Amino acid sequence: MRVLVTGIDGFVGSHAAEYLLGIGVDEIHGTILSKEPAPQVRHLASRLHLHIADITDRETIRQLFEEVRPDRVIHLAAQAFVPAAVQDPARTFHTNILGGLSILESGRLLAARQHLCSILIVSSGEVYGRVPADRQPITEEYPLDPNNPYATSKAGIDLIAREYRRTFGVDVIVARPFNHAGPRQSPQFVCSDFGHHFALIAAGKAPAVIRAGNLEARRDFTDVRDVVRAYWLLFDRRTDESLFNVCSGRPYAIREVIELFMEITGIPVELQHDPARFRPYDNPLVLGSFDRLNAATGWTPAIPFRQTLQDVFADWQETLSSRT
Numbered sequence: 001m002r003v004l005v006t007g008i009d010g011f012v013g014s015h016a017a018e019y020l021l022g023i024g025v026d027e028i029h030g031t032i033l034s035k036e037p038a039p040q041v042r043h044l045a046s047r048l049h050l051h052i053a054d055i056t057d058r059e060t061i062r063q064l065f066e067e068v069r070p071d072r073v074i075h076l077a078a079q080a081f082v083p084a085a086v087q088d089p090a091r092t093f094h095t096n097i098l099g100g101l102s103i104l105e106s107g108r109l110l111a112a113r114q115h116l117c118s119i120l121i122v123s124s125g126e127v128y129g130r131v132p133a134d135r136q137p138i139t140e141e142y143p144l145d146p147n148n149p150y151a152t153s154k155a156g157i158d159l160i161a162r163e164y165r166r167t168f169g170v171d172v173i174v175a176r177p178f179n180h181a182g183p184r185q186s187p188q189f190v191c192s193d194f195g196h197h198f199a200l201i202a203a204g205k206a207p208a209v210i211r212a213g214n215l216e217a218r219r220d221f222t223d224v225r226d227v228v229r230a231y232w233l234l235f236d237r238r239t240d241e242s243l244f245n246v247c248s249g250r251p252y253a254i255r256e257v258i259e260l261f262m263e264i265t266g267i268p269v270e271l272q273h274d275p276a277r278f279r280p281y282d283n284p285l286v287l288g289s290f291d292r293l294n295a296a297t298g299w300t301p302a303i304p305f306r307q308t309l310q311d312v313f314a315d316w317q318e319t320l321s322s323r324t
Contacts, residue, residue, distance in 0.1 A: 007077030
């Protein structure tokens with residue numbers, strides 16, 4: 001079996017590569033943006049087939065599909081940071097919508113040449129927007145109501161992917177992951193940001209102070225390793241459904257995340273309110289339902305959130321040590 005993972009040297013892509021190698025997938029191809037892959041996958045590079053490709057370049061992607069003729073495609077390459085999308089919405093729309101469209105169109109053209117491939121498009125739990133607490137946990141039936149440029153870009157490719165399935169018969173699966181965390185994530189994201197800061201404190205390189213915005217905002221976090229496992233299981237689902245939430249069904253307040261890090265590290269910190277970290281588009285509660293995913297694949301989250309944070313902290317300690 002040949003599998004193509006776009007953005008394979010990114011946070012999720014690196015974990016997808018590890019998972020696919022671990023289950024013995026025959027041939028794993030991945031797109032990267034530059035000649036040298038990101039550090040996350042350099043230790044795996046000899047076991048992967050890496051291709052330099054910009055997903056927004058439709059002709060390059062079409063040629064890649066013709067060359068690789070993948071059986072399965074996991075489309076991960078995207079602009080995934082909400083504040084960056086707010087600052088530069090045009091770039092986010094270009095990457096997330098046109099990039100996804102290149103993948104879908106290449107799959108359609110390949111199918112016309114008698115090679116069918118299944119494509120998993122990664123949307124986002126952000127597409128639901130601000131959902132009232134009494135309508136949560138959020139199921140796939142809840143209407144799309146994105147409330148920031150990132151969410152809107154994901155809603156766009158979400159709808160386009162389903163149209164390719166309806167109109168052209170492309171075997172497309174749409175996954176809507178909620179917040180996920182784990183080792184190697186950028187410190188732009190909250191769990192990795194706190195894990196990085198606790199590692200700096202432990203190394204004597206930062207004061208024992210955490211500056212945060214809304215400490216009471218609650219998020220549905222899933223370990224990235226559980227997320228990539230869910231993506232893979234969806235290719236062999238036992239249902240005709242093609243749209244799935246990927247989430248834990250358990251919300252944690254940002255304050256709880258910090259408290260867990262304090263328990264894990266044994267480091268007490270002072271919490272300071274930082275108005276600059278408040279985002280007007282943030283939702284006070286985000287809680288998803290993975291019932292449809294469970295019914296289709298048997299998937300449930302396997303890695304406890306405390307373990308996720310412990311691994312994030314350990315990864316940052318190792319990173320800081322190697323830099324030293």
